[in-house]
Amino acid sequence: MNDSRAAVLDRVRAALGRKPGQQPPPLPPALFSERNLTTPERVELFVQQFEKLNGKPVRVRSRSDAAAAVRDLMNGQIAVASNAPSLSECGITDLAGVQHGFTSRDDLRAACTTAAFGITSATYALADTGSFVMLAGREEARLISLLPPVHIGVIPASGILASLDELFMRVPKPADRTSSMVLITGPSRTADIEQILVRGVHGPGEIYAVIVEEGEQ
Amino acid sequence: MNTAPIKIKQTIADTDLQKAIYTATGRLMAHRATSTDHLPEYQELRTAAHELKRHTIDNLDYYIEQFEQNVSAHGGKVVFCNDAAEVADFVLGLAKERQAHLIVKSKSMTTEEIDLNERLEHHELESVETDLGEYILQLAHQRPYHIVAPALHMTRYEVADLFTEKLGVENEVVIEKQTKIARGVLREKFLAADIGITGANFLIADSGAVVVVENEGNARLTTSAPKIHIAIAGIEKLIPRATDLVVFLKLLGRSATGQALTVYTSFLSGPRRGEEVDGPDEFYIVLLDGGRTKLLVDAEKRESLFCIRCGACLNHCPVYRKIGGHNYPWIYSGPIGKIITPQFHGVMEDPWLPFASSLCGACAEVCPVKIDIPKQLLQLRAEVSEGKKSGGTGSSERRGFHLYAWLMRHPGLFRLFGRLGAKMAPRPDGGGWIHRLPGFMNVGPLRSWMQERDLPPPAPKSFHDLWKERRK
Numbered sequence: 001m002n003d004s005r006a007a008v009l010d011r012v013r014a015a016l017g018r019k020p021g022q023q024p025p026p027l028p029p030a031l032f033s034e035r036n037l038t039t040p041e042r043v044e045l046f047v048q049q050f051e052k053l054n055g056k057p058v059r060v061r062s063r064s065d066a067a068a069a070v071r072d073l074m075n076g077q078i079a080v081a082s083n084a085p086s087l088s089e090c091g092i093t094d095l096a097g098v099q100h101g102f103t104s105r106d107d108l109r110a111a112c113t114t115a116a117f118g119i120t121s122a123t124y125a126l127a128d129t130g131s132f133v134m135l136a137g138r139e140e141a142r143l144i145s146l147l148p149p150v151h152i153g154v155i156p157a158s159g160i161l162a163s164l165d166e167l168f169m170r171v172p173k174p175a176d177r178t179s180s181m182v183l184i185t186g187p188s189r190t191a192d193i194e195q196i197l198v199r200g201v202h203g204p205g206e207i208y209a210v211i212v213e214e215g216e217q
Numbered sequence: 218m219n220t221a222p223i224k225i226k227q228t229i230a231d232t233d234l235q236k237a238i239y240t241a242t243g244r245l246m247a248h249r250a251t252s253t254d255h256l257p258e259y260q261e262l263r264t265a266a267h268e269l270k271r272h273t274i275d276n277l278d279y280y281i282e283q284f285e286q287n288v289s290a291h292g293g294k295v296v297f298c299n300d301a302a303e304v305a306d307f308v309l310g311l312a313k314e315r316q317a318h319l320i321v322k323s324k325s326m327t328t329e330e331i332d333l334n335e336r337l338e339h340h341e342l343e344s345v346e347t348d349l350g351e352y353i354l355q356l357a358h359q360r361p362y363h364i365v366a367p368a369l370h371m372t373r374y375e376v377a378d379l380f381t382e383k384l385g386v387e388n389e390v391v392i393e394k395q396t397k398i399a400r401g402v403l404r405e406k407f408l409a410a411d412i413g414i415t416g417a418n419f420l421i422a423d424s425g426a427v428v429v430v431e432n433e434g435n436a437r438l439t440t441s442a443p444k445i446h447i448a449i450a451g452i453e454k455l456i457p458r459a460t461d462l463v464v465f466l467k468l469l470g471r472s473a474t475g476q477a478l479t480v481y482t483s484f485l486s487g488p489r490r491g492e493e494v495d496g497p498d499e500f501y502i503v504l505l506d507g508g509r510t511k512l513l514v515d516a517e518k519r520e521s522l523f524c525i526r527c528g529a530c531l532n533h534c535p536v537y538r539k540i541g542g543h544n545y546p547w548i549y550s551g552p553i554g555k556i557i558t559p560q561f562h563g564v565m566e567d568p569w570l571p572f573a574s575s576l577c578g579a580c581a582e583v584c585p586v587k588i589d590i591p592k593q594l595l596q597l598r599a600e601v602s603e604g605k606k607s608g609g610t611g612s613s614e615r616r617g618f619h620l621y622a623w624l625m626r627h628p629g630l631f632r633l634f635g636r637l638g639a640k641m642a643p644r645p646d647g648g649g650w651i652h653r654l655p656g657f658m659n660v661g662p663l664r665s666w667m668q669e670r671d672l673p674p675p676a677p678k679s680f681h682d683l684w685k686e687r688r689k
Contacts, residue, residue, distance in 0.1 A: 005297040008452065008506045012278045015513035024276035030460035031265050033258055083494070105495045109442070113408065129477045138492035142441040146434060164467065164478070168460045175291060175424035175459070175486035180440075180496055183482040188434040190396060191474075192350035192368050193376055195241050198396045201349055202403065203434025203481070 032169055035128070035162040042127040042160040043211060049130030053186030054199065055207045066154055066212050067091040070119060073152060073208060074098075079117035080108070080148065084139040086121045087154060090212070102141070112147035118204070119152045120145050122184075124170075125209070128163045129185055132209070136180035145184060151204040153184075157213045225540045234370060238541050241369040242532040248475025249529060249583065256471065265464045267587040270523035273422075273455050277513070280422040280455045281504065287425025291487030293500035301331030304449060304503055308333070308414070309340050311501070315445065317342070317411030321403075323429070323436035324348035325416025326526055327449050327505060329361060329548045333414070344414070345406050347435035349399055356383045362542035363550070364528040365473045370541060403435070413439035413497070417450035418525065419465060420502070423458045426486035427502060430469060430479040437481050446485070446497040452504050453522035459484070465525065468585035472527035508561040521556045521593060523586040530580035530590060536573055546570065552580035556593040564600045571597035617662030632681055639675035650674075 013020065037045065047057045058069045067090045070079075074097060081087050081100040093100040099115065102108035112118065120140055122132040132153045136142050145151045161167055164183075174181040188203030199205040228234060253259045273280055285295040298304045312320070320337065322328065322344055334355065337344045346355040350368035354361060356379050361367035368376075377390045380398060389395055415436050419428040427448045429436045440446045456465060462484075470476040489496030512522050531537045531551030542550040546567045547558045555570050564571070571594045580590040602615075624631045641658070643651055650671040654663060678686075 004299050004303060007299055008297045008504065008510070009278055009281065011506065011510035012281065012452070012513060015510050016275065016277065018276070018278055020278075022276075022279065024272065024279050027272060027457055028268075030458065031262070031464050032460075102494060108494055109408075131478060136489070136493050136496060138494070141494035142437070143495050146437050146441060165463050168463050172458075172460050173424055174484050175287070175421075175426050179291065179485065179487045179490050179493060179500075181484040182437065183478060183484075185476070185478040185480050185482070187480070188432070189480055190349045190433050192348070192353070192366065193371070193373055193392045193395060194237075195244055195366070195369070196373075196392045198393050201396050201400055201433040201435075202347070202407075202438055 030168070030172075032165040033163075034165065034169075037127065037162045039157055039160070042162060043157050043213065045127040045162075046125055046130060046160050046209070047211070049128060050186075050209055051130075053130050053207075055130060055186055055209060057209045057211060059211050059213060062214050063090040063212060066210050067095060069210050070152060070154070071095050073150075074117055077116040078114065079119050079152075080111045080115040080144055081119040082121065082140050082144050084121035086156070087119060090154065092119060092154065108141055109143055109147075112143045115148045117150045117152055118144040118146070118148035119154065122153045122155050122159065124167060125153075125155050125160045126163055126167060126183070127160050129183075131183045131185040133161075133167060134180075134182045134184060135174070135178040136182075137178055142180055142182070145182075146203050149200060149204055150206040150208070151184075151187075152208045152210060154210040154212065157211055160211075225544050228541050228544060229539060233372070234541065235539075237370055237372070238538055241363075241366055242538050245366070245474060245528070245532040249472055249532070250475075252471040252475040252477060256467065259468075259471075262464050262468055263585055263587050266468055266525075266585060267523065269456060269461055269464060270586050271520075273457055274453060274513070274519055274522050277452065277455065280457060281452060283422040284420055284425055284455060287423065288487065288500075288502055289425070291425050291500075292490075293425065293487040293502060296501055296503045298503055298505050298507070300505075300507055301333075301336070304331055304505060305333060305336035307501075307503060308337060308412075308447065309342070311445070311447070312337075312342055312412060315411065317445070319406065319410045320344040320412045320414055321347050321406050321410040321435075321439050321443065322351075322413075323415045323431065323439040324351050324367070325414070325449060326361070326364060326548065327416050327451055327507075328414065331449075331505070331507060333449070345403070345410075347403050347406070347439060348431070348433060349396060349435075352399055352403065353379065356380075360543070360548055363531055364526050364553075366528070370543075407435075407438045407442045410439075410443045412445045412447060413441075413443040414447045414449060415439055417448050417454050417502075418469065419456050419462065420450055420454045420504075421457075421459050421462070421484075421486075422455055424484075424486050426459065426484050428462065429483045429485070430466070430481070431483075432474075432476075432480040434481060437483055440483060440485055441496060444497055445499045445501070446488075447501045447503060448485075449503040449505065451509055452506060453509055453524075469525055469527055472529040472583065472585040512557070512560045518556075518560060518593060518596065520588050521553070521560060523588050524553050524557070525586055526553075527585055529583040529585065533579040533583050535575060535577060535579070552590045552594075553588075556588075556590055556597065559597050559600075564597055565604045568601045568605065571601060613662045614665065617666075632679070635679050635681075639677075639679065642672075642675050644674050
């Protein structure tokens, strides 16, 4: 494959008339549009956009209310929760039927294939698109927000950023922090047959955002 | 596929198919319009996207090397491939080494381009498409009809019959239930697969990352469930910085389906790291030339490599909307197909292709990276004309246009012939169109011209005459 590497790069340079190691001219700075929103405005905008995507927002005033909201949604069924400290701090991992604390990929996967709910936090949320931003790591696995038919994301109001621009202003190089950053914008959907919208094709067909507005006015 | 699959007349005569194409593309057009209307900086972003792509492509070797370094730094591996066969060899070799039998794939035009599934199947590797539309097409042994809506030509009834025939399920015509059937079958595949193969919407040089956008979750499963992830992408997919996604992501979803962001945007940089609970153990990125370096040579035509595969030019093209996606010689259909196919395969392979356009310019107007498709079509037409100095309809047409050009330079004669033509032309009853010229005119270039065209009846008075009268 080394031969192919040299061959491809040689052809590119020959076509462009460039020499090996030649520097490009400087790039203009990244094109960010800033949007100044207060936390309550961010919550309002997130809720509005999330609902447009058919997501179901649940606003709560305290962490213990968050656990109660999750318990009501679960309605006695089985869930898998991520290792995010915020979930245990809320008492969500103490709820009956919540499996948690997975560190083995195989065990996690087995649990996720049978659970009715996947419960996660989110590193951030984006108000103007109604998205969750999930950085994989010790705290968040990839499959919890993917395999179970319902995803519940529990986020503090303070974690809601205004937009994609603000995300990349804060995290200009996601690869420094994780091997996988995923933006989740609504439930899994398809319109591949006759342009008819169907939700829940491979990922969760239902998505909840439990927004904890503790200490917010 | 070198011969043009010309079934254009069948496509136009098929009223159900015409309705399907018009409805689907019409809806996509409306969604795009609404979402870009809500983006005040839309035009500014298009310009920025064009400039960023131009910068990257003009300095492509630099960004390829930067990308490679960053992929290695995160524990992944970049594999360079000259052509389709090398891609297949790499995948087959790796599969053999790891004793892999089952591959799950998410939608990728690049792997369509190189017929990857067929190449793998010859070696008894099962390679399953997991995007719902692509899965349907794989069962039906068809190629994509559209870049973003691959099965837009198929009805629920065709899908029902197909599922019954291939999956042995009961005939099910409710789309929600058909989707559930596919979900069930494919979920098993995801959990059993050894390797996941994706394309890439963007490759990020400063991060060594692959960005994949999708709505179904199949690309996330493809990159999260199996132990090996291979991303296959053309070298033109590079952009310099992760922060440039702010420009490209805002344009891509809106231009394709009218979504501000697609449901899932995955930014993947390497195999899972120490503390990460899940994710693949191995991460490869195949960088394919596959003819792309040919397109780099000409500084203007390089622009066709800016394409981010949103499909907007297809939806807005009056030709695509009539003839659909299966009447183009290659997997890339619509306006973008018309400019890249001749450049990959050679202009004389399908010399008619750049001419199958009205040059209305709708494609350029909606292109999120501002590729001047009509200008490229004109350049390609010129190359075709250069290429065929003699023979075919080309020569008589060329003589016809020479004559016309000569007449245009002689106003007196031009007016005389204009008046004669107007007198002799047939006048259909009720003011309809002229479908056929009278016998003595229906020869040579005029005859071939009229084979695919109708003319409005000539006006009773020419513009020249009217002008003279009014000035009196």
